[in-house]
Amino acid sequence: MQRLLAYFKNNKKKTIVLFLILVAYYFCLPKHLFKDPTATVITSNKNELLGAIIADDGQWRFPENDSVPDKFKTCIIAFEDEYFYNHPGFNPISIFKALKENINSGEIKRGGSTITQQVIRLSRKGKQRTYWEKFKEIILATRLEFRHKKDEILALYASHAPFGGNVVGLDAASWRYFNRNSEDLSWAESATLAVLPNAPSLIYPGKNQLQLLKKRNRLLKKLLDNQTIDSLTYRLSISEGLPQKPYPLPQIAPHLLQTIAKNNKGQRIKTSVNKRLQQQTNTIVFNHYNTLKQNEIYNISVLILDVKTRKVLTYVGNAPTDKNHQNSVDIINKPRSTGSILKPFLYAAMLDAGDILPNTLVADVPTQFGDYSPENFNKEFDGAVPAKQALSRSLNVPAVIMLKDFGLDRFHYYLKNLHLKDIRFNANHYGLSLVLGGAESNLWDLCKSYAAFSSTINHFNETSSEYFSNEFCEPTFYEDEKIDFGKKSNEKTLFDAASIYLTYESLKEVNRPEGDDNWEFFDNSKQIAWKTGTSYGFRDAWAIGTTKDYVVGVWVGNADGEGRPGLVGVQTAAPILFDVFDLLPNSQWFQKPFDEMEKVKICLTSGYRASVNCNNVDEKYIQKSGLKTKACPYHKLIHLDKTESFQVNSSCENINEIKNTSWFILPPLMAYYYKDKHPFYKPLPAFREDCINSKKETMEFIYPKDIKKIFLPKDFNEKTNDLILKVTHSKPNTKLYWYLDHIFLGETTTIHNMSIRPKEGKYTITVTDEFGNEIKKTIEISQ
Incomplete structure (x- = not known):
């Protein structure tokens, strides 16, 4: 070492030159x-x-x-x-x-x-x-x-x-x-x-x-x-031959490739996609596309999520259509009208708030909210329907009534907390149509919400009945990314596990349209909570389903927004949904989250907590928040004679001869439609003629109900059609007397319909019964 140092000392120029050469050598190669x-x-x-x-x-x-x-x-x-x-x-x-x-x-x-x-x-x-x-x-x-x-x-x-x-x-x-x-x-x-x-x-x-x-x-x-x-x-x-022509590179998930390329251009990205599942789903989409395009329906998107990891397993952004029908557009993240696909969120919110129980009767009657008059898909009314059934059958009128009772701003708040990014406006912008497709969302956000719901139940049962703070997180299509579900807490993240579980119990039922007796897509061996949706004008068809392990979302329609007859969720999107679920392993149904539930006595007729007057009672598990709901308001104690044919009271019958009986009584308008679907519904018996009836008889307009301005349509001969007035009365066979601005129109018995053809202008309709009861309605007629 000393000799080397001495050499450097004696040969400084050579040492400097050597040093510079070594430095140049070290830096001669670019870093990249x-x-x-x-x-x-x-x-x-x-x-x-x-x-x-x-x-x-x-x-x-x-x-x-x-x-x-x-x-x-x-x-x-x-x-x-x-x-x-x-x-x-x-x-x-x-x-x-x-x-x-x-x-x-x-x-x-x-x-x-x-x-x-x-x-x-x-x-x-x-x-x-x-x-x-x-x-x-x-x-x-x-x-x-x-x-x-x-x-x-x-x-x-x-x-x-x-x-x-x-x-x-x-x-x-x-x-x-x-x-x-x-x-x-x-x-x-x-x-x-x-x-x-x-x-x-x-x-x-x-x-x-x-x-x-x-x-x-x-x-x-x-x-x-x-x-x-x-x-x-x-x-x-x-003996092997040589390649004769270049092969095109695989394009198994082209729309996912487009999405990833936006932020990862020029990189090799390992995704969470299961190639075999992606290819099988592509085949399903291709087969359905060939059928749907006969009806000029050209676009389909499918998303599959793993609930436990929140990773994307399949990403089909569009059908294998052509350039004229926007084949390059990735529909998964595009805003589309939601149809009925948001109804489960309202149902879960009302359960969570303790506003309803699963089978609470909800009104299903003609309803008018200002200028807005919702209609069911089948144009019919049930009078009253269990909330659970209203969801599984996707009835529109009960959904709007429930939203009105729950509160529009309140529901809008929950949707914002689900991080549905396409709901950009305030609640009043959407109005009560928010739950029927008045808003827009995308397949990605909707699937992630269902995955969060499923994961909430899973995590609650897997832990000591705890929730995760980041349950409603974004899914990922990166294989190396691990989702952080946040910290554990005894406090719910958004909805409690019992409310979600009971919502899924409803969604297990087939929500097929009324009259569709040839349902062929539901496999009873698979327990799937699923919901369809159809937007106004038949522009968007949805189907989203979940098991304990997977969420599958399907959208069908036209990327340009053109509506087509038959573009209905249950007819076009649901078959694809169940074909895809057939590719996935069967999952056990969700475990019941007992720690968030209580076993209480329920009135089986009304779905409310049983009152002392309920005579058909069973013990059911409900969400704990449901303990706040009121007892059954429809079962009332009435007094009958020995034959049980008439109501009586002490004015006409010996007290020892009076039979006290519990009776299921709906309000007149609900009863009017309810009895047509429930033949065993028994109207309240009339008072015996010798009795002094202290109770006032009731009646109610069926049409017009809340409408103030009525437009009279014309037929093909330009003739103005009649206006049909309808009223229901709580006591059958009662005579009603009809007046239009104090002009007597006539009387009706049993069926209370009155046909009139007034000129344009404002009128007051007055109806009185034989007991002196009176109802009035002011309307404006336009032609």
Whole structure:
């Protein structure tokens, strides 16, 4: 050491020069050898290619791969650089032989470059092949050997070597020429690609096939001679043909590729997509598309989420339609009218708030809210229907009545907390139509909400009855991303587990349209909570279903918003939903979250908590918040005579002869429609004629109910149609007397309908019964 220091001291100039040379040598190699644009590549959760977008310079150049398949590694070393693992970046013997041959021939015939040198030459593209450039390559190659391991250098070569045409790199070449991953190439295929970088023009179809075949077979013979392959493998390999044309790269999830490319351009992204499930779903979509396009319905999107990991398993952004029908549009994240798909959220919110129980009777009668008059899909009314059934049958009128009772602003608040980003306006902008499709949302947000609901029940049962603070999180399509569900808490995140569970119990029922007796899509062996939706004008059809493990969402329609007859959720989207669920493993049904439930006595007729007057009672588990609901208001104690034919009181019957009986009594308007669907509904008996009735008889308008302005339609002969007035009375066979602005119109008994044809103007309709009760309605007639 002292001698070395003394030498440096005595030879300062030489030392400085040497130091500068070493510094120059150290920094002579750029930090990044290759700056070429690369293709955007996505793979499945098992690293299977799903699709790629060509690089900006028009080259199929995949992002660098840090590994090289063993077969190709063996072939390329045997063909290009047998001493690759032994030399320092250049091979003096090869250089000497090449120099001698070139001098003798008077031109450059042989390069003698190692793989390391070829990496340098590839990175310094456009340089002439001169001896000076060769010298610089040698210097840079040795520096590269200091910086990288041998296998890393080999990986750089495999990623950037030319393979003919616009194909660069082994990964792209494997797919373009053999339609498979480089790890799956045979010996013959690996040998074919190994000889190409040396003469990439040989790959052009129809040209140089014999020359390429000879080079490949010579390499295979070399592998046989050095005992890398056996004689059988050799014979089978040389019998394989050469690629005749480039294959198109797989496009298994093209719309997901577009989405990922926005933020990950030029990168290789490992997604959470299950390739086999994606391909099977693509086939289902293709088959349904071929049927639906006969009705000029051209677009379909499907999303499958794993509830436990919140990862995307399948992403079908659109049907395999054409450019004229927006085949490039990714529908999954596009806002569309929701139809009835938000109804479960209202039902869950009302359960959670303790406003209803699952079978609480909800009014289903003609209803008018200002200028808004909701209608059921079948144009009929049930009078009263259990809330659970109203949801499973997707009845519109009960949903709007429930929303009115719950509060529009209150429901809007919950939707905002579900992070439905397309609900951008305040509650008044949407009005009561919010629950029937007055708002827009997208398949991604809706599926993530259902997944959060399912996960809430799962987590609650898997933990000590706890909730996670970040339950309503964004799903991911990145395989390496792990969802953080947040901290555990005894406080619910949004809805309690029992309310969600009871909502799903309702959604297990088939919500088919009335009259559709040939339902063929529901498989009773699969327990799925599912909901359909159809937007106004038949523009959007939805179907979203969930099990304990998976959420499947389907949208069907036209990307341009054109409506089509028959574009109904239960007819177009639901069949796709259940075809997709058939691909998924069966799941056990959700466990009942007992810690959020109480067993109470329920009136089986009304669905309310049983009152002392209820005579048909059973114990049921309800959500704890349901304890706040009132007792049954429809069962009342009445007094009958011994025959139970008439009501009586102490004014006409001995108290000892009066029979006290519980009676199910609905309000007149609800009863008017309810009795048509429930033949065993018994109206309240009349008072016996000799009794003094202290109770006032009641009646109510059926039509017009809340309407103030009425437009009289005309028939095909331009004749104005009659206006039919309807009233219901609590006591059957009562005579009613009708007046229009104090002008007597007539009387009715039993069926209280009155036909009039007034001129334009304002009128007051007055109806009185034989007991002196009176109701009035002021209307304005327009024609």
